[in-house]
Amino acid sequence: MNIDSRFNGLFPAILLLISGAATVSAMPVQDQDAAAAVRAQVEAGKRLFAASCSNCHGAGGKGAIGPALADRGLTAELIRGTMLNGRVGTPMPPFKDDLDATSQAQIMAYVLWITSAGRLPDQVISGEAPAGSAASATEPSSTPVTIGAEHGIPAHGAALFFDSTQVRSCRACHSFGNKGGPVGPDLINTDKTPSEIYQRITHAKVASAAFPAIAIELRDGSKIVGIKGEETDEFVRMFDVSSVPPVKRSVLKSDVGKLLVIGDSGIFDHTALPYSKQDLLDLSAYVGKKGKAQTAK
């Protein structure tokens, strides 16, 4: 049986219902040019919303997998904060690094319009976020960085660092800019230059003194080796990096026979990773602290 034919009766009724909301209606904006600009921003936002938001929030923000936004009376602050930073504990991701300021403002204008039952925003929404509420998108540079006699390209390094088509890429263990794995500090805060990073990841095994390699001899005689994690009254935690992704083990202190600090000589062989020399240069250029001295030309 053909389902379309069953729907014939219902279809025009539904179209009629939604047609009222299909275009931006004129609402109290004083100046005609300003009103046109506001409408244009809302219309632009509508297109972006359809492509990026409606899959979860439903067409017109009427709700689907995600909550309805229409007719909710949401405030500009709440919309901006949620769009940029996501909502903890829900599938809503942060969009701050992935929408430019213009797109953010357009989506905000559209959501403000639908959430206030079709009342146009009073003015064009500024692309500038209030101070401190959002970081501007920082794309890694495509400008080569000098490393000794060689060059590395940060943008290439970023792609390698976060390459999730491979199990063994940097982000499995390390974080950069608040994304990535749990071992060690966020590398965006490193004080090492690209050259120093390159030296470290191409020579021997590397670990930070703040995250020493340890060996635990258990009371049953077995031994485990890893990067030291946090310690509680009950547990010693360590990252077993003998496989990727690393396995964080919680060892009961009462099970620990001996705990040996191997030191910061490291236990993970970065040179065994499937990176070419140029890959390692690119990664070093991306991760290393960039000063004027390191930027070529």
Next chain:
Amino acid sequence: MISLRHSRLNRVLMAAVVVIVVALPALRSKAAESGTDSANWASYLGNDKAWSYSALGQIDRRNVERLVPAWSFSAGSNQDGLSATPLVIDGVMYFPTAQNSVFALDAASGRIIWTYTNKPSEGRSGPRKPLGLAAGFGLIYLAAADHHLIALDQKSGREVWNVEISDPRQCGCGPGVAPLLVKDKILLGVSSMDTGHRGYLDAYDAKSGKLSWRFWAIPGPGEPGHDTWPEDLWRLGTSGTWLIGSYDPELNLVYWGIGNPGPMIGGNYPGDKLYSDSVVALDVDTGKPKWYFQQVPNDKLDYDSTLEPVLIDANVGGKPRKLLVQPNKGGFAYVLDRATGKFINGYKVSDAINWTKGLDKNGHPLEPRLTLTPGVETLVCPGIFGARAVGHSTYSPRTGLWYNSSYETCTYHTPVPVRPPREGFTFTASDARDTRIPPNAHPFIGAFDPINGDRKWTYPTNSVNIASLLSTAGDLIFGGDIFGDVWALDATTGKKLWSFNIGTGISSAPISFAVNGRQYIAMTGGLSYVANALAREVLSAEQRAKLPPTGAVVFVFALPETGASASR
């Protein structure tokens, strides 16, 4: 042509069982039937074959009307409800909450034995909440929403090891609904709600937590099938593995369903895009594919093949065959030879289908399929939640029938220009509007001959039936609805025999277990985020007003101790 000797055999078996019941109305443990210890419910789907069947028969068609609550439990926060399937092992019930807590309760009383809490760090929650656990080697395995696989000590609940599989802030992904123990490995899929990423299925060493193998659901450069993807789309072509699989120990194969390719709806990318919308058979020890069967080549309508592959042995053409029966979101079920992947039969499990007129002799959709035109609103059936999106079916070896729910919903799609995929962001090319149950259509549970697809009976559900189904050796089908009714149907006729309202909507899976010779039925309650969305989308305003508030509860039912046989 397909003959079905197994159903006659089952009638003989049933007659034999009826005799036993009359003579001995005690707990009937039929471990041989289910391949598991029938007192326990030790895995998400109850056994390796994805049957969701309990060999306990103390509660049966004659006495089910006397079923009453034995105990209930409130799991605390009601955010995202409680849709988890509990495990019960040796009198202890284990289940996860949407907040990544795990409770261990005395399964006969509901008393807390231990609680594990693990709050995901800021912004790190993936799109799905844990719906189940695995157990083995003295450990309980939790796939937490922030994409960690965590092993807990079964006795104390303390964390033993913890693997961060990926950062949801990068991929927008998280774990599949539940981990699955197969031999010495924990298998776990990936779920993204259609963000751009490269899907995979992982196997971890169950004792150490080390990654044993990763099967990429999209072949990489140089691998067979890679050339079915245009340009660089393979890197972000989705193809998630977000439900759960089954396992044949004799063939040493695990069967797993793969989700739709990106973009989810629409787009104009050519190619079959393997292994999207396929069921794959993988060697358990290596993760290498033995065979695959793609149900919807070059899918542009979100017809994942992620639903449970049900393993059934039956005679086909006079010969005993090892079969696999799998429903697809597109509304068809596929019967395959599970040793070879050869297509044997396919049939409709949904009435509301308009994307193809049927399947050809190879099991592929008949052309021309429904196509979407940019800017033109088109009604697509099944809609974005599929003929069924989550939950699972049940197979009863006693009736020889396979019981499956169909939502019978359609969605209006207006294709929009596809934007290049970005990792962690929704990858679709449609503006979806209004998922509805069409007039004249009605959601139902069907009792199918699993091989030839004959529908023996149809039970119309009061709306979309999101919860999973359970069959028991008492010849009952248990389920629950979005308005809070837990109910039992006669497995042979579809007649409703019992119901009890638990006060909150149900999108979970009933299970059955026994403690000290007493059979119990357990059901968790509280609609999940997705179930709430689907329910609210399809219900009329009048029906919506009748939806109970979302809670987070466990209800456990049994026959009254007096009057029922509680003998051991």
